[in-house]
Amino acid sequence: MKLFILALMVTLAAAIVSLFVGVSDVSLSALFSGEADEKMLMVFAVSRLPRTIALVLAGAGMAVAGTIMQMLARNRFAEPSTAGTVESASLGMLVVLLLAPDLPVMMKMLVASTFALAGTSLFLLILQRVPLRSPILVPLIGLMLGGVISACTTFFAYRFDLMQAMGAWTSGDFSTVLQGRYEVLWIAFVLTVASYVAADRFTVAGMGQDFATNLGLHYGRVLAFGLVVVSMVTASVVVTAGILPFIGLIVPNLVSIVMGDKLRHTLPWIALSGAALVLVCDIVGRTVNAPFEVPAGSVLGVIGSLFFLNMLLRRRLRAA
Amino acid sequence: MIEIRNITKSYDSTVVVDAVTLTLRRGGITSIIGPNGAGKSTLLSIIARLIPTDKGTVMVDGLDVARTAGEVLARRLSILRQDNHMTTRLTVRDLVAFGRYPYNKGRPTAQDQEHINKALAYLGLEDLGGRFLDELSGGQRQRAFVAMVLCQDTDYMLFDEPLNNLDIRHAVAMMKLLRDAARDFGKTVVVVLHDVNFASCYSDQIIVMRDGKLFLQGPPSEIIRPDTLQQTYGCPFEVHDLGGDRIAVYYA
Ligand SMILES: Nc1ncnc2c1ncn2[C@@H]1O[C@H](COP(=O)(O)OP(=O)(O)OP(=O)(O)O)[C@@H](O)[C@H]1O
Ligand SMILES: [Mg+2]
Numbered sequence: 001m002k003l004f005i006l007a008l009m010v011t012l013a014a015a016i017v018s019l020f021v022g023v024s025d026v027s028l029s030a031l032f033s034g035e036a037d038e039k040m041l042m043v044f045a046v047s048r049l050p051r052t053i054a055l056v057l058a059g060a061g062m063a064v065a066g067t068i069m070q071m072l073a074r075n076r077f078a079e080p081s082t083a084g085t086v087e088s089a090s091l092g093m094l095v096v097l098l099l100a101p102d103l104p105v106m107m108k109m110l111v112a113s114t115f116a117l118a119g120t121s122l123f124l125l126i127l128q129r130v131p132l133r134s135p136i137l138v139p140l141i142g143l144m145l146g147g148v149i150s151a152c153t154t155f156f157a158y159r160f161d162l163m164q165a166m167g168a169w170t171s172g173d174f175s176t177v178l179q180g181r182y183e184v185l186w187i188a189f190v191l192t193v194a195s196y197v198a199a200d201r202f203t204v205a206g207m208g209q210d211f212a213t214n215l216g217l218h219y220g221r222v223l224a225f226g227l228v229v230v231s232m233v234t235a236s237v238v239v240t241a242g243i244l245p246f247i248g249l250i251v252p253n254l255v256s257i258v259m260g261d262k263l264r265h266t267l268p269w270i271a272l273s274g275a276a277l278v279l280v281c282d283i284v285g286r287t288v289n290a291p292f293e294v295p296a297g298s299v300l301g302v303i304g305s306l307f308f309l310n311m312l313l314r315r316r317l318r319a320a
Numbered sequence: 321m322i323e324i325r326n327i328t329k330s331y332d333s334t335v336v337v338d339a340v341t342l343t344l345r346r347g348g349i350t351s352i353i354g355p356n357g358a359g360k361s362t363l364l365s366i367i368a369r370l371i372p373t374d375k376g377t378v379m380v381d382g383l384d385v386a387r388t389a390g391e392v393l394a395r396r397l398s399i400l401r402q403d404n405h406m407t408t409r410l411t412v413r414d415l416v417a418f419g420r421y422p423y424n425k426g427r428p429t430a431q432d433q434e435h436i437n438k439a440l441a442y443l444g445l446e447d448l449g450g451r452f453l454d455e456l457s458g459g460q461r462q463r464a465f466v467a468m469v470l471c472q473d474t475d476y477m478l479f480d481e482p483l484n485n486l487d488i489r490h491a492v493a494m495m496k497l498l499r500d501a502a503r504d505f506g507k508t509v510v511v512v513l514h515d516v517n518f519a520s521c522y523s524d525q526i527i528v529m530r531d532g533k534l535f536l537q538g539p540p541s542e543i544i545r546p547d548t549l550q551q552t553y554g555c556p557f558e559v560h561d562l563g564g565d566r567i568a569v570y571y572a
Contacts, residue, residue, distance in 0.1 A: 075407065199426075208404075214469075215418060215419075216422040260411060262410055
């Protein structure tokens with residue numbers, strides 16, 4: 001508990017740093033002493049605050065979504081970006097851009113969620129059908145499925161001259177998060193909290209269908225609920241900031257190594273660490289090459305792929 | 321009482337459980353023996369509603385397992401399957417605690433804690449409570465799974481080869497534990513066993529399966545005989561009376 005409070009403080013500190021890093025000058029002292037001019041307050045309320053809130057909600061949500069994905073697929077490598085979820089949500093987003101570009105963000109998110117739900121269900125269906133000899137096959141199947149979906153997206157984006165628009169919102173870039181554009185992330189927040197309420201159910205489901213049935217859990221229902229959470233969280237993040245790869249892989253695995261998988265215990269840590277990691281990646285992205293920004297998603301991509309490789313290699317070593 | 325009526329299951333066109341009809345009365349230990357592939361595990365899984373049957377019904381105390389709500393059944397009947405791969409990293413204590421899930425939905429009461437402590441003690445796992453499952457030996461893990469089922473404290477308990485991975489001392493302890501559960505606590509225990517001598521010494525009733533069919537059913541004195549065992553397994557047996565138990569010898 002004490003440790004958790006400490007971690008909470010650290011994350012809070014990161015959030016505060018995130019509030020005050022940026023091209024235009026906003027300082028803490030100015031805000032509180034009342035010296036802040038109107039422009040400064042504007043920047044703070046319209047851009048900085050939404051951005052930091054979005055980072056926290058997206059990070060926490062994606063980390064929890066990754067955990068749920070790992071429980072449902074019963075595989076350590078599964079997460080929205082290795083299960084076809086992210087790519088399906090992006091395809092949904094493209095469809096919206098093509099057919100009804102003026103839909104409110106909320107509706108865009110719902111369409112993207114529906115696509116994500118279909119894609120992730122397809123992934124789980126394939127897993128059920130294919131006899132799996134190695135756990136590494138699971139993310140491979142997910143990546144291949146994601147690749148196929150992504151190719152479709154690119155094809156249509158190219159045909160309809162939407163490549164640039166696509167690029168802009170698939171890069172996990174929080175610089176475009178403004179007031180009025182990030183609020184769907186609160187849905188991700190509600191779902192994250194709901195997952196915590198259902199934590200024991202997810203743990204039991206993660207023990208496998210037979211154990212779950214033996215303990216009287218309605219496995220199908222938990223599976224369906226989990227899929228909805230994963231899809232909607234992913235879609236709301238994709239719609240607001242773009243793709244945040246690997247966060248659902250790194251955080252749940254690290255927490256699992258240290259504390260195990262009893263989710264009632266670990267989910268708060270997972271959510272908090274997810275938020276902290278995304279905050280830090282965003283701050284790094286904003287400072288390494290200032291005044292230009294590297295999207296948080298790209299920073300995560302680098303860290304995440306290294307982590308993923310490391311996980312694979314360590315498996316190899318243990319198996320050898 | 322478990323009433324198994326005309327249970328039939330096929331995979332593709334192969335019939336693996338063939339019109340099995342069987343009544344298991346309350347109390348006592350029933351062992352199921354038979355060669356590999358005889359359909360023992362499939363039958364046990366169908367009884368515990370883990371596998372849907374093609375034909376027939378299973379009633380537990382009058383409840384049709386295919387139709388009764390999962391959570392209701394989970395308080396009456398529990399099962400441990402033959403192979404258990406768990407990717408979830410839980411400590412032994414947390415795993416055993418989940419045996420109480422049907423009662424507390426994850427919020428253990430003081431009474432639940434008592435059940436958990438007892439189950440850990442019965443299986444000699446007190447010192448391993450804080451260990452993660454993936455840090456245990458095969459036999460220790462098997463005992464942890466059995467402790468979880470024991471903690472579930474249902475009237476009917478089904479175990480598929482619970483002696484898997486256990487050394488001799490722990491195998492004997494396990495069988496004694498099951499016998500005590502049946503004798504002292506009135507539990508109905510059904511076990512699939514490969515060691516016919518454990519079946520002989522500890523069962524009230526033995527069921528023999530062969531080629532998906534119910535081949536024989538009766539007390540050990542009727543089943544553990546050279547001719548029946550030979551017909552079952554297709555290899556020569558001698559049976560000796562040792563201290564009141566019938567012991568099969570088949571090593572030569
Ligand atoms: N999912 C499945 N698909 C196809 N065939 C199956 C499946 N499960 C079991 N079988 C077949 O059904 C038959 C009965 O299997 P079962 O596991 O019930 O045997 P068993 O009596 O428990 O054997 P063992 O002593 O080896 O555990 C076997 O021939 C097996 O190959
Ligand atoms: Mg078997």
